[in-house]
Amino acid sequence: MKRICIIACVAIAGLSSCKKFLDTKPTDFYTPDNYYTSEAQLQQALNGVYGDLMRPELYAQVMGFNFVSTTDEVMSNRTADGDARGLRYNYDASLVHIGNIWKFAYIGIANLNQLLANIDKPEMDEGRRNIIKGQALFLRGFLYFTLASNYGDVPLVLRNLAISEVNMPATSQKGVYEQVEKDMKEAETLLAGYTSNKLGYNDVVTLTAVQAMLARVYLYWAGYPQNDASKYADVITYTDKVINSGLHALNPDYRQVFINLSKDQYDVKEIIWELGSSGAAAGVVNKPGNDIGNFVGIQSNLTAADTSSYNSAAWVWVTRKLFDAYEVDAASTATPFKSSLDVRRDWNCANYIYSGTPRVKVARNNVWQMCAGKFRREYCPAAIRNTNGVGGTYNINWPVIRYSDVLLMRAEAENHVNGPGNAYTYINQVRKRAYGIQAGNVVKSVTVSNGGSGYTVAPAVTISGGGGNGATATAVVSGGKVTGIYLSSPGALTTGSYYSSAPVVVIGTAWVPGATYAAGVQITNGGRLYTVTAAGTATNTPPTHTSGASDAAVTGAVFTYAGTAATATAAITNGTESDLTPGLGREEFQLALRDERMRELCFEAVRKADLIRWGNFVGDMQTFAAWATSNGASVTATGNVNGLQGLRNVSDRHVLLPKPTYELNLNHDLVQNPGW
Template identity: 60%
Template sequence: MRHIYIMFLLFVMTVFSSCNKFLDTVPTDFYSQKNYYETADQLQVALNGVYSNMMYERMYGQVLNFNFSSTTDEMIPNRPPSGEARGLYYSSYNAGHAYIADLWRWPYLGINNANVLIDNINKPTMDEKQRGYIKGQALFLRAYNYFLLTTNFGDVPLILHSPAISDVNIPATPQADIYAHIVSDLKEAETLLEGRTVASLGYNDQVTITAVQAMLAKVYLYWAGYPVNDVSKYADVITYADKVIKSGLHMLNPDYKQVFINLCQDKYDVKENILEWGSAGAAAGETNKTGNDIGNFVGLSSSYVVFDKTSYTAASWISITKKLFDSYEVDPGSTLVNKASLDTRRDWNCPDFYYSSTSTVRVKANRPNVWQMSCGKFRREYCPEASRLNGTYNINWPVIRYSDVLLMKAEAENQVNNGPTQAAYDAINEVRERGYGTKYGNIIKTISMINGGTGYSAASPPIVTISGGGGTGATAEAVVTGTAVTGIKLTSRGNLTTGGPYFSSAPTITIAAPTTGITATATATITTGTEYRLTPGLNKMDFHQAIKDERMREMCFESSRKADLIRWGNFVADMQAFTNYAAANGINVSASGNLNGYQGLAGIDQKHVFLPKPTYELNLNKALIQNPGY
């Protein structure tokens, strides 16, 4: 939203122009609530200002997608546990930490800006539908900021109008009441935003009616979970998830990785991504900011080489976990060190390589050790060339994706009906079908060696060609051990688009002949289109575990895993069990593990379910009570 800069400029002009006449009894040359909000344009500028907070560095620009969510069973830090920022993901923070103070301050700033806008919404003479659209978005943004506060801090003060100077000591409102007000705001927003759809806008980084409905489903899901545990709310999750599903406005992108490539390339995927927080660099409708760290700290590691225009900068301070890697189904007959996965999501999310560099070019290097693999979901190599050298780039943040709605529905159906219904299976299987790449046709399933041949070199492996079978887009690399080809690694199982073409029969695999020796041979199979289906007949407990695993596979690195573990009620026990699992599975092996990440896991205890209320706020607000353990 370009208007955000205009609003900031007006603020700056206000400060400087009013300084010369600050002693005037009735100042007239700067904006206040009394002489602003007089036109529709001024309401829109104010709304843009509320949006702009969301991608600030201490919000989703860095902290919420990195610092507060990077020690779970899907991702752990790999840096030494020192420095102010690193204390957050090593669970060594306290109530005086600046980032925690900002995570309290910035949502309340957004809430205050929304409150002022809502209080003045009826001032200008304007089109009533447009007035309703602005108010509906403001209500959503207020609700979302309260959702951030209560899921991170628990009970928090509920403030619905700009407080007076004397309104300092404001007690916290119980979390259940916070959820109730969030729902109230969202339901009013749903009415006001009727007809405001992603289809009518053409972009998704402003709030639409299905964004409201998806958010209602999410709020009810959290309300049903720990610590409030009002399980009656699971029925409401189904109600609002169904509204999104039945709207016909959303569907899964047939290619999982393309969802995140589109984000890097500033392309709106309004079908898959129900709502994004916008950042500069995209089309109309997004929020201008100076940059963010999406794909940097939690990204595929690389350094920028000035002479190589394909290179980019990403620090990759966070690594995946073996639990995440192993959660994806594999081909048991694969001869690769890390067996090939039947799930296309694994090798995108968990790349077994990184980019090193020489003085002139970036170099792709193998990284077979699972504990040391980068988080590959957001890949800056797909960002515009001019921005690759920077540590920051303006990638939009996916707030709610359609797959999340499907998984919320599946989870709630299982809870409401004391076991999975057909609707629950249909929802989770729709996500899995896309994950396996077979939503619209069949792709290559396996490539098996017949004869490894002789005379090959690991330093210069032979070219693998895939031809025939009716499909396109499949690519592979040969793995050479000694002088023989010992495996074929699929780098693409085929073209994943709505129209295909897909494979109707097994393609031919051709391995280039060595200079001297015997040519290697291999054969391929294609999918049947049923591999994705979850085991039928699961009971309630086993289906719930399947949901937990599927959410990790699908939503990893999107800042939801810690919150999921908390609302499922066993965060500390789950993390302690994972710590034991990690130790038993090589995390503390210096050559192939992640000793730094292991230290981060060891410090988690019950107090980390919520963040501490900031010291500065406790000093100001004497009615506020600190969270236990701090």
């Protein structure tokens, strides 16, 4: 593996060449012999690996986008450039992105092997040495887990190689998993007591990050193709370690988790391990920008005159299956879609884009063409979002593993080992947060009781009282009437101010004496609707005139009767709406859990791997392609024809990525994966 020698050279020598690396008497650059002599140098070597995880070839772009963006939750909307990026299952072993995952994973492994070989070299505090060693072992295991779960059998390199060691057979996926387990278990011991709550940040590996990732390794190991069901017990063991640590909890507002990632604000309870892009933990070498929120984001253009603007290509759209998987309020009269009881739907499935110069917000009501809204660049700090209309780095951090995933893994393993009884405990925690009722009750629905008449624009909707705050809604107007109320937020979920009784709903702008009104504004007074036909300031005499008459007594403003005011009532939750249907059997619970993982973890690059480990990836994609065809995806104007074609391209060989062509040409002991 000549490339690994090259990488070790680059990492240590910096500007020096590999030829210089082989000189017997280096004088102007670092070599393994004269480096790793201090704690600072060990830490610097480790930081370099952390930084490289956020390269575009890995988690700054490819791992969260290229080969995971056409499943049943999201589909690419691209044609030729989509094929060039591997979005539509038209790639082959020569594609550069196929090679780069392999290449940069082994770069990291080579650098970690070098670090581990020299870990005992400097004199330093043993506690600090253990922390660096534990993180290095974990990262090596993590990179091998990445390789094995994507490529299957891969060469297992655990030492520095001689330049002549080129041909090396692959180790079985099981054998690689065994080494991952060994590295991570040793890391767990070395990192005892090293926790994100003590550090205050989570973009370095800590004890619970090791434990949570080990649970994921065991979950994959338990599924296809290894199908070692005994590993479900290990999933329970390691998820319980995270849960019982008391260090982690769900953020009460699902949306805030991803706003925090955009703002580079640490949430060490919800996010167990994230990869930092900019401004992360002190000493970690991070990248200045990434594509998170770009290809998988809400479409927008960047303009110099609009400091709130940002760039996002939005090269994927959600699927109707994902959108329809979220429960709706049956009583909702909102159109074109009923309000959802699940706050995740309208966050993940964005029903708007930004376009034009100046930018305007444009509704996107075709479900197959809704943008993936989880990572929203609009929340990035303005200082990095818009640099005089040019560039912009954005720097959204990547959530490698979250506490909700730990709970869902625990539920899945519990169901497999013991049945669904106790598994409800874990899945319902995730669902309760999703419905906004983790810590109290919220507004469940707003129902129009009288649509009124005479509306020419959608009136404002105000929700107040009931002991809570933060609930917001918008009105839908058709034929002069308010035909529905769309609940956009059930309440202020992060403040702990919840509702104890139904709040009052006011539709429209009330008449206020002394207020100044612009022409065209509609106001309500005494159950009547008025249109301001001449701008001005209102007196203390309220408008009371009948249809067609204007209020001459109001100086400076003229209010003309337009019709009757609409009314609506609100209802609040009772705390049980989120509970999964009780009494499910083992298979029914497993199916429900699969949908829950999609609702919760969509666009976080786990869906394809989930579908593969559940053992029917190709069949599931073929079934979904047929369903999508029958449910609007094939309609050019309102569907996603390009994404649908990508689904139809799925075959048995796509369960694994092909081993890169350049690697096969170099390492003659390596065997290509089936079908490639």
